[in-house]
Every structure is written in structure tokens, then in C-alpha cells.
Amino acid sequence: MHASVQPALTIGVLGTARIVRNALLRPARIIPSVEVTVVGSRDGARGSEFARRNGIGRSVVSYRAVVDDPTVDAIYIPLPNSQHAEWTIRAIRAGKHVLCEKPSAMTAVESRRVAETAHGSPVAVVQAFHYRYHPFFERQRQHLANGELGQVRSIRVSLCVPLPPGPDIRWDYELGGGAMMDLGCYAVHMLRSLTGEEPSVQSAAALTVRDHRVDRAMKADLRFPSGIAGRLTVSLRSARILTLSIRVVGDAGTLHILNPLMPHLFGRSRLRNGAGVRIDHAERRPSYSYQLEAFRDAALSGAPVRTGMDDALATMRVIDEVYATAGITPRTSMAEF
Structure with a gap:
């Protein structure tokens, strides 16, 4: 008898931010059962060049096309902070697992909406505090x-x-x-x-x-x-x-x-x-590698994670309070979703 082979977690990327290489592409090359299959960019030429240079099979000219792709299991979101909550919620609603860069949202109000959406879904939703997995x-x-x-x-x-x-x-x-x-x-x-x-x-x-x-x-x-x-x-x-x-x-x-x-x-x-x-x-092994393993295990087998959306909301509440105490204009939601 042959041992069963775990299916690969296919990941789509929203955008071509600098962090993508270290946080996802490099660890994905050495971690079993993870495959980055598509990148979405609003600049078609940039997306195509990014895909070519990094060995990603496809590029598409919208984030929505990645989220709606039936061959994609999970979404990695390295977008500006103002877009984290919006695209996390869109991905959850599309039935995708999500690994989103920090912070989870612009405000605790946004972060609560993400957490509530995640609670009603079977997918894994993880905030990328990579150090916590080292x-x-x-x-x-x-x-x-x-x-x-x-x-x-x-x-x-x-x-x-x-x-x-x-x-x-x-x-x-x-x-x-x-x-x-x-x-x-x-x-x-x-x-x-x-x-x-x-x-x-x-x-x-x-x-x-x-x-x-x-x-x-x-x-x-x-x-x-x-x-x-x-x-x-x-x-x-x-x-x-x-x-x-x-x-x-x-x-x-x-x-x-x-x-x-x-x-x-x-x-x-x-x-x-x-x-x-x-x-x-x-250990000299990158923290991003440990994080991607944890995300893979959460997505494929339901393993627990250390940086879920309730944790993200608790952090965002403190950030809001620090800004308010310092007299800084609070961030506001920039999108309807």
C-alpha cells in the first residue's frame, strides 16, 4: 500500500508588494503541500512580470478574479492596510482560507466585522504576525x-x-x-x-x-x-x-x-x-516558514492557529485606544463591503 499524499493548498496572491517574496514565495518553495498558482494585479504588465520572475503560473488583472477562481483554495493579502478588511471579507465569502498581513483592519470596528464574518465560515483566517510562530x-x-x-x-x-x-x-x-x-x-x-x-x-x-x-x-x-x-x-x-x-x-x-x-x-x-x-x-529558519506551515495545517486539517481574528480584534482595540489617547485622528473605513 502507498501512503496517501496530502493535496496541495493552492494560494492566490492579491498584489505584487515587496513582502510577497519573503513572506510567501520563498517558504512556499520548500514547504510541502503548498503551491502559489496565481497573482492578481491591477497593472497587467506588472503582474505578468512579477509572475514570470517568481515562477507563478498565472497572472490576472484584478483581485476579484483571484478571489473568484475555483482552482484557488486560499488568498494571501499583502495590500495596503486600508484594503485588508475588505478583501479578507470578500475572500471568506468566496469560501477561501485567508492569510492577511497585519494589521487586520483600519479600526476595531472593521476588525470586528472581519471576525464576525470569519466566525460564520469554516475557512481558516489568519493574521500574519509571523514572529508568533517562531x-x-x-x-x-x-x-x-x-x-x-x-x-x-x-x-x-x-x-x-x-x-x-x-x-x-x-x-x-x-x-x-x-x-x-x-x-x-x-x-x-x-x-x-x-x-x-x-x-x-x-x-x-x-x-x-x-x-x-x-x-x-x-x-x-x-x-x-x-x-x-x-x-x-x-x-x-x-x-x-x-x-x-x-x-x-x-x-x-x-x-x-x-x-x-x-x-x-x-x-x-x-x-x-x-x-x-x-x-x-x-533558530535560523525564517519565521515566515513556520507561519506558512501553520496556515497550511489550519487550512487543510483544521489545526489551531495563534493569530486568528479574535486575537486580531483585541490588538486593534488597543491600537484605536492608543491613537485616541495620543490625540491622533482615528482611522476610518475607506471602503464599503
Whole structure:
């Protein structure tokens, strides 16, 4: 008897964003039972060239054509933030599994609509917080869960990068730009993941670009029900070259995590407690690879995921509260769907 072969999960891509290569195409080449079969682009020439360069069999000149394609099982959405909720809902309604880049929506109101649509469907809907699927981050989370730091008192997350000058959708309010939307969603998610709790926002302050609705940097203090003090600092125009770190302080130890965002790029942690000092180096396998495996398993066999739509909604609620507390004009839905 021959062992049964698991059918491939066929994935269609909406758009030709830069992230597609690292987040989907490269891991799909090495992960069994995953095949990227079509890309949709509103620019036909760009879509055709993207497909040719990346070994994708077909390109079509609309996102709708990908979503409605009966040969496609799942949709990957790397579009601007303003289009995440709309196309996630369209894909769910078409019976497709969805892997959508973060954040899930422009606001918690939009995110709730996505979650409600997902609840009424048998498909897997996953927000692409790839770091959360890397075993390195899970080990750090377990340090806290296992009480290795004693009672945790504070957690500080700093994600600051020097975004190159020039046009970028991350500076566009209508497209859901801003440091809090881009990096802040990660910082909020990391704090929620490490504590397992939902915070309230105590204070927040932003630095903005010329369009004062768009933050280039944000600092916010959060409080968790157990008493943990959280702080996030995010910036797209960092004075330093790069800051990607988490520092956890407990009454019996400390934990410092370097590069929790992309742990496969020299991520490491240092745990100090009464038992001594432990250094942990992250596996070099990309976090996107672990994420795609988890998405495949959720789609093909119903395996649970760590970043579903209820989780996405909880993160979006905090983002909205940070913006409101900082006095930044809240994002609004830009589409009817």
C-alpha cells in the first residue's frame, strides 16, 4: 500500500508588494503541500512580470478574479492596510482560507466585522504576525508563563527603524499609514502575547509628519489586569540605526530579547534569575516558514492557529485606544463591503 499524499493548498496572491517574496514565495518553495498558482494585479504588465520572475503560473488583472477562481483554495493579502478588511471579507465569502498581513483592519470596528464574518465560515483566517510562530518567541513566552522571573513587574517593547526617505504608503493616512499601524501593531501583539492579558492605555504621545494625522513615532504606557506595567516605543524615523528589543523585569529575574520581530536574523535572549544566566539563540529558519506551515495545517486539517481574528480584534482595540489617547485622528473605513 502507498501512503496517501496530502493535496496541495493552492494560494492566490492579491498584489505584487515587496513582502510577497519573503513572506510567501520563498517558504512556499520548500514547504510541502503548498503551491502559489496565481497573482492578481491591477497593472497587467506588472503582474505578468512579477509572475514570470517568481515562477507563478498565472497572472490576472484584478483581485476579484483571484478571489473568484475555483482552482484557488486560499488568498494571501499583502495590500495596503486600508484594503485588508475588505478583501479578507470578500475572500471568506468566496469560501477561501485567508492569510492577511497585519494589521487586520483600519479600526476595531472593521476588525470586528472581519471576525464576525470569519466566525460564520469554516475557512481558516489568519493574521500574519509571523514572529508568533517562531519557536524562539514561544520559548520566551514560556519563561514568563513558568514563573522563571517571579512576579512580572514591567515589559518594555521597542521597535524603531530608520525608514528610507521617499514616497511610501506608510506615510499615507488614507492607506492606513503611521508608526502605530506598522510597528505598533507588533508591539501591542507582543505585549498581549507575553502577558496573556488585555491592557488598558494609561498614556500615549505621538510625533507626526507634516500630515498631523500620521504618526512617525509613538510611545504609550499600558496597564494589565495583573498589575504589569507595559510600555511600547515605536518609530519609523529612528535616530538610532535600529532598535528591536523587549525587556521584561520581574521580582526574581530579568529577560532581554533582541530582535523578537525577525528572530531568525540573529535573534537571541538573555535570562537572568536565581539559577544564573541563560543565553538562547534563535533558530535560523525564517519565521515566515513556520507561519506558512501553520496556515497550511489550519487550512487543510483544521489545526489551531495563534493569530486568528479574535486575537486580531483585541490588538486593534488597543491600537484605536492608543491613537485616541495620543490625540491622533482615528482611522476610518475607506471602503464599503
